[in-house]
Amino acid sequence: MSVSAPRTATAWGFLLPALVLIGLSVLIPAAMALVMSVSQAGLDVSEPLRFVGLANVRRLLADPMFFRVTGTTFLYLVGVVPPIVLGALALAVLVNRQLPGIHWFRGAFYTPVLVSIVVAAIAFRWIYAENGLINGWLSALLRDGWLSALLPGTFQPIGFLTSPLLALPSVMLVTLWKGLGYYMVIFLAGLQGISPDLYEAAALDGSEGLRKHLDITLPLLRPYITLVAVISAIAATKVFEEVYLMTQGGPADSTRTLVYYVYDQAFAELEISYACTIGLALFLIVLLLSLVRYLFAGDRGFS
Helix, strand or coil, X not given: CCCHHHHHHHHHHHHHHHHHHHXXXXXXXXXXXXXXXXXXXXXXXXXXXXXXXXXXXXXXXXXXXXXXXXXXXXHHHHHHHHHHHHHHHHHHHHHCCCCCXXXXXXXXXXXXXXXCHHHHHHHHHHHHCCCXXXXXXXXXXXXXXXXXXXXXXXXXXXXXXXXXXXXXXXXXXXXXXXXXXXXXXXXXXXXXXXXXXXXXXXXXXXXXXXXXHHHHHHHHCHHHHHHHHHHHHHHHHCCCHHHHHHCXXXXXXXXXXXXXXXXXXXXXXXXXXXXXXXXXXXXXXXHHXXXXXXXXXXXXXXX
């Protein structure tokens, strides 16, 4: 028996509880979803599955709603990821300074991450309501403020969550508000790993202000930028809570995303097998986004 055998057994002993939890909560459900995607499940869970082959896949490819919710999900990704990456990076650069009270600013920017999504969604629903905070302020400005002289007339409340054009951007804003602080911390960790000597050397060469960030900060933070972009893209692709709590996929399906469509098919329409097929399509999309991380980062990691 080799000397490393006890160490290997000890390592597997520590890993075993986590492996059991992953198997029960991830691997086994994933295998069951794969089986159900090629089967037809009845309403009675005691009934045996009926093998249907690729019938659910053909139904998916002929489903116009699937392509519509995929497009909505892509719009959500495009509308959320660039502002999150740029905004979180800007916040990280802002708080990466040795100034009095800077820790309070870091805590303030991170506070939205600690707020429950349920609380955030309810708060933003009140803010967006036709008798809510934003419409109240706009009404006051148009009635008594300086806008009354520029825009005379009766104020009509804006339906942020009832307009098909405004509902999706309004929900995106909640995701941005919740996520900026989290990704700011990732960028802040990367910024604090950059030696100040590099900035001093750049200053001697005449690189100041925005130029020094273009020459030093962005190249050295490339792995972190890729990581944040991929993580936020995966999170945007799997968005559900904001949509469920604020719009229920409406109005006119303008905020229905892929994950919400899975939920709707599984629990509203009771199409469990078809919902598993949509879930597998979502898995392939998330897998593709994960591969982007390795494609752009390569073997450099976070060095």
